[in-house]
Amino acid sequence: MKTVVSEVIAALKENKPVMLTSVLANAGSSPRGAGARMAVFADGSFSGTIGGGAVEHIAIQKAVRDLENNRFSVVTYSMEGNAHNDTNMICGGTVTVCFLPVAAKYLPVFEKLLAVLDKDCDAWLSMRFSEHVLSEFAVYEAGEVPKNLAPFCTHTAYYKDGRYLEPVSRKGTVYVFGGGHVGQALVPVLASVDFRVVVFDDRPYLARPENFPAAKAVICGDYERFGEKVTLTSDDYVVVMTPGHQGDFEVLCQALTVQTTYIGCIGSHNKIANTRRRLLERGFSMNDIDRLHAPIGLPILAETPNEIAISVAAELIRHRQEYINQF
Secondary structure: OHHHHHHHHHHHHOOOOEEEEEEEEEEOOOOOOOOOEEEEEOOOOEEEEOOOHHHHHHHHHHHHHHHHOOOOEEEEEEOOOOOOOOOOOOOOOEEEEEEEEOOHHHHHHHHHHHHHHOOOOOEEEEEEEEOOEEEEEEEEEOOOOOOOOHHHOOOOOEEEOOEEEEEEEOOOOEEEEOOOHHHHHHHHHHHHOOOOEEEEEOOOOOOOHHHOOOOOEEEEOOHHHHHHOOOOOOOOEEEEOOOOHHHHHHHHHHHOOOOOOEEEEOOOHHHHHHHHHHHHHHOOOHHHHOOEEOOOOOOOOOOOHHHHHHHHHHHHHHHHHHHHOOO
């Protein structure tokens, strides 16, 4: 999302026409759900995606046409595979798409949206419209949400009767303990799928921002006392991949005292079995230890650092989505 928002801001500052095309809702089988978006420019070029295929192609054509007369609209496309199908797709669902010609007055909203995407906070995008008129376009952080909207500001998008609310930022940071080969491969992958990432390493030559340009922060410190520089919360993710077994163990002993949403540790099955035994000896309960995802990552037979990074990122994506689906 950050790429799309950044390009919209750049277009506004250059007085370049741009249409923000966003999925508000979907039903049945459709390529993307609420929150998918792309910026479409007058020449037909675009950034982002609302799912590809015929729906996206039709949406780009409409966006280019509607830019000429600055027309706001909301359209529902069918993919039902019947005579009334307006996309020639047979996915079996529908998708509702909003076309917002971006005006200069919305620049502060997009700048705030970009800012909250980098903050450890809950925030929502709010829209209100009727027919072809947009009457509200705003971003609210937790604590700013109007009382009448608060019941609908959840972890999932809300769309009904011309009111749309989307969670665009969620609290929670991924703390990667260990900036070695796998950590260096993992950080940009996580950042590319909208995780905020902080790297913690005890090696000064590695714990440098220039080594992790996609990270929100890079911290150099002692694994045995990381709490002096990091305060974990229940919204955070912990990924343990220090250069040694003892470093992993010391991080786990501290991290397991906090009910973080996720905690995982890299290692072979033998190493993990030994680590679990040591944690029991240290006084942790089986309930504590069973929270641990270890060996970390989905079992895709990954071997190289880049492959392991994909495996770990996939597991975190699944965990995040399972949490959202509870609501």
